[in-house]
Amino acid sequence: MSDTVGALKRAIRVGMVALMACASMADARTSIELPDMTSTLREQRVESASIAVIRDGQIVSTGAWGIAGPNRAATVATPYNLASLTKPLTAEVILRLVSAGKLSLDEPMDRYWSDPDLSRGPRRMKLTVRMALSHRTGLPNWRDAKGLAFDHDPGTTTSYSGEGYQYAARYAEHRTGQSFETLAGRWLFAPAHMRASGYVSTQGETVPIAVPYDEVGKPLPVERVTRYNAADLAHATARDYARFLIDARNDRHLVASLAAERSKSQAGLTPEICAGSKAATCPPWTGFGLGWQLLGFPDGTTMLHTGKDAGAFTFAAIDRASGDGIVILTNSDNGWRVILPILERTGSDPKLIAFLRGQMN
Secondary structure (H helix, E strand, O other), X not given: OOHHHHHHHHOOOOOOOOOEEEOOEOOOOOOOOEEEOHHHHHHHOOOEEEEEEEEOOEEEEEEEEEEEEOOEEOOOXXXXXXXXXXXXXXXXXXXXXXXOOOOOXXXXXXXXXXXXXXXXXXXXXXXXXXXXXXXXXXXXXXXXXXXXXXXXXXXXXOOOOHHHHHHHHHHHHHHHOOOHHHHHHHHHHOOOOOOOOEOOHHHHOOOOOOOOEOOOOOEOOOOOOOOOOXXXXXXXXXXHHHHHHHHHHOOOOOOHHHHHHHOOOOEEOHHHHOOHHHHHHOXXXXXXXXXXXXXXXXXXXXXXXXXXXXXXEEEEEEEOOOOOEEEEEEOEOOHHHHHXXXXXXXXXXHHHHHHHHHOOO
């Protein structure tokens, strides 16, 4: 079971909590009213949430509720640990480099980079960027104390892997001769005006990152990130991530052939997550794309990803056809509990909501 799918299942809760309406903070000329999430956060024991709502490819509202840390209110300027929402950022950097002819989607990464733990075996020579971004490297999610080793032959099995994303980032560094942080700044963060976002802690010092909280409301240590992780621990505000999400939906900086690849399932997930009673609310197809889980509904494909770390739960989705989407960032182990209430109260895609509910059957 993939981390994304598992996180989706945890995001479902039977019953909705009534919410009060309040004025929204707008980031575009057209705005919508956002509900006050304070009651829901309190009832579900979630310290804070920050969201950005997208309609027709524009950010129409942003809002934040709760506490970002002891004696510190969450605001729309508060960066959050993105957890696995880091992966789509990494994928976007790499796809833009591929589009510019500086990397290859399908050449063996071994020509430029090989993890020392894998250097004695021939299977490493099959690894490609396409495999890494669609979780088909055959590598585990994370290496253990013994080091990195293959669980499966590359390209034969779908298995969620943060190590695959790390591998692709190291390949990008060795192929271009530049650090991945430099590449991300030039090819993603600067063009998208993501000023409060980054892979390492020094990029979020102006406004402190939201403190993580466990399920009983105890604050957890905030670890300083001094070395990028291509699959985890990047930070951003909801507004910044929404800017990125819009650019990804619009295939900004991608040539047409690569944009077409983004809409394709690279690794099917339908048999795994749509069996039995779940089939009733599943789209005709679903799978891993290049950096995203894709839901192939008849009227358009939804790009979706979630993230779960200790003291963090994050969610992002956008319909490629309509341009409607949402980013939800929380700093709590209980953050999954507010995903459906927020989707409901912001008038998000009924098909997406039905899919998420159905995953609990």
